[in-house]
Amino acid sequence: xxxxxxxxxxxxxxSDVRQVxxxxxxxQGAGDSALLARVKERVLxxxxxxxxxLHSTVRAGAGEWEPVSAGLERKLLWxxxxxxxxxxxxxxxxxxxxxxxxxxxECIVLEGSLRIGSDLTLNVGDFHVGVRGVAHELSSSDTGAxxxxxxxxxxxxxxx
Numbered sequence: 001x002x003x004x005x006x007x008x009x010x011x012x013x014x015s016d017v018r019q020v021x022x023x024x025x026x027x028q029g030a031g032d033s034a035l036l037a038r039v040k041e042r043v044l045x046x047x048x049x050x051x052x053x054l055h056s057t058v059r060a061g062a063g064e065w066e067p068v069s070a071g072l073e074r075k076l077l078w079x080x081x082x083x084x085x086x087x088x089x090x091x092x093x094x095x096x097x098x099x100x101x102x103x104x105x106e107c108i109v110l111e112g113s114l115r116i117g118s119d120l121t122l123n124v125g126d127f128h129v130g131v132r133g134v135a136h137e138l139s140s141s142d143t144g145a146x147x148x149x150x151x152x153x154x155x156x157x158x159x160x
Contacts, residue, residue: 065089072096084153089146090114096139102152105130112145122147 058077065073071094075087083103090096090112107114107128114122117137122128130136130151 070094079153082153083151085148085150087146088149090141090144092142092144094141094144098136098138100135101130101132103132105149105151108148110146110148112141112143114145114147115140115142 056078063075063077065075068074068088071091073089075089076084077087078085087110088096107122107130109122109124109126111124113124116122116128116139120128
C-alpha cells in the first residue's frame with residue numbers, strides 16, 4: 001500500500017514502524033485477508049492514539065520567555081517545519097526592526113498597544129495581517145505590549 005492510499009492514522013506512524021507492523025500483522029500466506037486488514041487497522045489506530053500528540057495545549061503559566069533583543073521576549077507556543085505560533089512581549093519603548101514576511105503573518109494584540117510604522121496603531125483585540133513578501137516599517141510600543149503571532153520561523157537568532 002502506498003503512502004497516498006494509507007489511512008491518516010497509518011501515515012502518523014513512521015514508515016519503518018509500519019513495515020514491522022505489516023510483517024507481524026500480515027504474514028505471507030496467512031488466512032482471511034479481510035480479517036487481517038481489520039485487525040491491522042485496529043492495531044494502527046491503537047498505536048496512533050497511544051503514541052501520537054494530535055493536539056497541543058500550552059497553559060498560561062507554562063513555557064519560558066526567551067530574550068530576542070533589547071526589550072523584546074518571545075514565548076514559543078507551537079511550531080512545525082515552516083511556521084511558529086508565539087507570544088511576543090515588548091517592553092515600553094521596545095522596537096521590532098522592519099522586515100519582509102516569508103509567509104502571511106497574523107498578529108493579535110493581547111495587552112497594550114503596538115505601532116507599525118508611523119500611521120498604524122493596534123490596540124487590545126485588534127488583528128493585523130502582514131502579507132507574505134511585503135515589507136513593513138519598524139514596529140514599536142510606547143506602553144509595552146503582548147501580541148500573539150503566527151508567522152514564518154524567524155530568521156534572527158535568540159540571544160543568550
